[in-house]
Amino acid sequence: MSEAMMAADGTPLKRSLARALRRQKLRALGLIAPLLVFVVITFIVPIGSMLFRSVENDIVSNTLPMTVQSLARWDASSGALPDEAVYEAMYFDMFLAAEAKRHTRLGTRLNYEQTGLSSLFRQSGRALDDIGKETQRPLEKLNKAWKDGETWHMLFNATSSADTNAALLSAQRARIARLTDTPANQEVNFAPSTAATALLPKTGRAYTAWAVYVATQDGRDPATRDPWEAVATALALDLKTVDVSGYSGPGAELLVEAQSADLPVPALSAAFADMDEDWATDVPWKTIQTHSGIYTSGYFLNAVDAQKTPDGVAWQPDDKQILQKLFGRTIWMSLMITFSCIALGYPIAWLLANLPMRKANLLLILVLLPFWTSLLVRTSAWKVMLQQQGVINDVLVWIGLVDDANRLIMINNQFGTIVAMTHILLPFMILPMYSVMQTIPPSYLRAAKSLGATNWTAFWRVYFPQSVPGIGAGSILVFILAIGYYITPEIVGGTKGVFISNRIAYHISSSLNWGLAAALGSILLAAVLVLYWAYDKIVGIDNVKLG
Amino acid sequence: MGLPPYATLGQRIWYYSFRIICGLIFFFLVAPIVVVMPLSFNAQDFFTFTPEMLRLDPAGYSLKHYEDFFTNPQWQLAMKNSLIIAPLATIISVSLGTLAAIGLSQSHVPFKGPIMAILISPMIVPLIISATGMFFFYAQLGNWMEGTLGLDKGFVGYVKVVLAHAVLGIPFVIITVTATLVGFDRSLTRAAANMGAGPVTTFFRVQMPLILPGVISGGLFAFITSFDEVVVVLFVGSASQKTLPWQMFIGLREQISPTILAVATILVVISIALLATVELLRRRSERLRGMSPG
Structure with a gap:
């Protein structure tokens, strides 16, 4: 019997079966693949991008690349201010950022960490031009040629391809692209000259x-346009430190003339302190240094009311600690909603499970009708019911329970949210309970009673333990749905009855602190996934039933 | 579970009070929806019953809120958008979802657990989180489609919302169709193949008619999901793609106009029709598979 079994076509049976199985697997995957790709692209990738955004922090190093680099050498704990080189780097970075209108975005970002930086950046962006003017004016007075864009272009443009400083050009292209978030690889009618940029490094970089x-x-030709003030400042700075007398490139005589005129050079640290005295403190510098990394834990710390400071992680000031409370309230209200649903759903499920099929199906429609009705219809109905001039108050006034002057406030608070959400989520509690209770044989209760148990004992010792899986399934489902709810709390919750999800929406659409919104969302997502994992363990993913 | 004739007084009291409690809970479930309907015929711009209405005076009732709904360009735009977006999203989720459900119900599917988890995830993840993620990603996608592909801005807006809604509807299609396929007799496809039918013919002539109830009810769920969805459309869409729920949400958050109640009534009627359809389909499907008619 050593001979292997053969299939009809002569191949060994084992291999033939394996091939058939493989083909079957591939066919199944082939059928699933289109949808899987679709869901991954339209859903999983967006969720991933949200998770990524909660730690992403490249805005600081993209906006202030040179400052971040030179600040890295500064010892924040020394108590001394950063040296002149840092102010210089900051000046050129800020100037470019202000021209690209990106400095306010960075100010907003850093303001999440240190209040006041937003206005500091906004004001400084406006005042920067004045510093440059102080050198630009004397330069132009010295020789009118400096007013002309062509002079500058002639000075720095490479005369031959061998002279081209390609590295500088591509570095500046990359810098502009990162700063503006748009590609910067279009044709530029300029190639920096190696000789000129080696002689005047700061001016060469600023001009490029x-x-x-x-x-x-802007889509303009640099050859014909007058450069920014910052380029004149850079030239003045360069002329202080290098000797141009030996230079023989284009425009050498202009440079020699400018150097001999001894142009005024602004002391940038003093100029910054002039713009705003905050620049003469270490506060903005410490903040920039602390948050200069490409990735940050700052948003997650903010999401739990902490913050990253130069001295390590610390709690937010008391008046800004609201998110922990909001998380607590979200959990507490979701629990209240879950318990209300258990209390209201259990009798209904019991009734449905113990009535004859025909009657139960009729009553089930009353449960399914709200389940199928538009969420906004139910929410608007509750708004109509709960308002001070609403139906419930009118009825109470009419039967004399409530005085017309003291109508109950039932909306825009936690009560409104809990009532409306209990109503909305109740079917999700009743349906799993009902399906579990249907499987409990009624004869168990009768047997318990015939053995002498009272009604209560029979229920509590025999029936209730068997219905616990239904309660568990329904509770987790309701709780998962409740903690992520947005629409209903937004409309009936006012300010006191809102959830963490409303805060996420607020940060997305109003405060525009997207990093914090993403961090809050990630925390909420983690909580829901843990609960869902528990649901899967208790109930099973395949037992999700609809309608 | 009638009351036995030998029940004590206490048991009688409990029996009736339990019924009353259940009646009150049913009242809680249905009352808000029922209250909305008569209020939508209010002749005044109030959200409560006027004395005329309570006297059943015909002067207290009017159709003016319905008239407003059918003539107001804002509401009409919203309705038109809803009727464009929901069917398109449904078509995408049903076609891709049914195909995948058939694949998933084969006997040997590698990585079935993780695949199922990914496909069901749009239903698990809270809408606000899906919306946040989509907000970031779809903005970039939209810029890319407008910038690189040079598509029209309005068109791109619809594409974004339709894609977002389609993916939200997919779990419902997967769940209902795989549930129908559980009872599907595989020997039928083999019999069809035996008689010379190709896989495509087998699918459309044998498998499809049998799983059609599941496909349709999955499609209805997907449709309702899109038709009733507001969070994602608020985040992903722009004002020119506003749907009925969007318009209702804006109306509710700001000053609520009674037209919302008219719209609500129309939507309740639609959902009753859909509920009836799904129930009929469920019974038909169970009959076809030889189970009890329920």
């Missing part, structure tokens, strides 16, 4: 950045 910016963002 300017040229790339106007060509790629």
Whole structure:
């Protein structure tokens, strides 16, 4: 019997079966693949992008690349202010950012960590031009040629391809692209000259950045346009430190003339302190240094009322601690809703399970009707019912239970949210309970009673333990749905009856603190996934039934 | 579970009070929906019953809120958008979902657990989180479609909302169709193949008619999901894609106009019709599979 069994076509049976199985698997995967790809692209990737955004923090290093670099060498704990080089880097970074109108975004970002930085950045962006003017004016007075864009272009444009400083050009392209979030690879009518940029490094960098910016963002020709004030400042700074007398490139005589004129150079640290005295403190510098990483835990810390400070993690000031309370309230209200649903759903499920089929099906329609009705219809109905001039108050006034002057306040508070959400989620409690209770044989209760148990003992010792799985399934389902609810609390919850989800929506659409919204969402998602995992263990993913 | 003739007084009291409690809970379930309907015929712009209405005076009733709904361009735009977005989203989720459900119900599916988890996830993840994620991602997708593909802005807006709604409806299609396929007799497809039918013919002539009730009720769920969805459309769409729920939500958050109640009544009537359809389909499907008519 050593001979292997053969299939009809002569291949060994084992291999033939394996091939058939493989084909079957591939066919199944082939049928699933289109949908899987669709769900991954339209759903999983967006969720992933949200998770990523909760730790993403490249805005600081994209907006202030040189500052971040030179600040890294500064010892924040020394008590001394950063040196002149940091102020210089900040000046050039800020100037470019202000031209691209990106400095306010960075200010808003840093303001989440340190109040006041938003206005500091906004004001400084406006005042920066004045610093440059102080050098630009004397330069232009010295020789009118400096007013002309072509002079600058002639000075820095490479005369031959061998002279081109390609590294500088591509570095500035990348910098502009990161700063503006738009590609910066269009044609620029300028190639920095290696000789000129080696002689005047700061001016070369500032001019190249300017040229790339106007060509790629404004679509203008740098050869004919006058550069920003910052380029004149850079030239003045360069002329203080280098000797141009030996230079023989284009425009050498202009440079020699400018150097001999001894142009005024602004002391940038003093100029910054002039703009706003906050720049003469270590507060903004510490904040920038602490939050200069490409990834941050800052949003997650903010989401639990803590913050990242230069001295490590610390709690937010008391008046800003609202999110922990909101998380607590979300959980507490969701529990209240779950318990209300158990209390109201259990009798109904019991009644449905013990009535004859025909009657039970009729009553089931009363449960399914709200389940099928539009969520907004039910929410608007509750708004109509609960308002001070609403139906419930009218009825209470009419039967004399409540005085017309003291109508009950039942909306825009926790009570309104709990009542409306209990109503909305009740079917999700009743249906799983009902399906569990249907499987409990009524003869058990009769047997218990015939053995001498009272009604209560029979129920509590025999029936109730068997119905617990239904309660568990319904409770987890209701709780999962409740903690992520947005619409109903938004409409009937006012300010006191809202959930963490309303805060997420607020940060998305009003405060525009998207990182914090993403961090709050990630925490909520983690909580829901843990609960869902528990649901899967208790009930099973395949037992999800609809209608 | 009638009351036995030998029941004591206490048992009688409990029996009737339990019925009353259940009646009150049913009242709680249905009252808000029932209250909305007569109020939508209010002749005044109030959200409560006027004395005329309580006297059943015909002067207290009018159709003016319905008239407003059918003539107001805002509501008409919202209705038109809902009727464009929901069917398109449903078509995508039903076609892809049915195909995948058939794949999932094969006997040997590798990685069935993780695949199922991914496909069901749009139903598990709270809407606000889906909406947040989609808000970030679909904005970039929209920019890419407008910028690189050069598509029209309005068109891109609809594409974004339809895609978002389609993915939200998919779990419902998967669940209902796989549930129908559980009872599907595999020997039928083999018999069809035996008689010379190709896989496509077998699918449309044998399998499809049998699982059709499940497909349709999954489609109805997907339709309702899209038709009733507001969070994602608020985050992903723009004002020109506003749907009926969007318009209702805005109306409720700001000053609520009684037209909302007229719309609500229309939607309740639609949901009753859908509920009846699903119930009939469920019974038909169980009959076809030889189970009890329920």
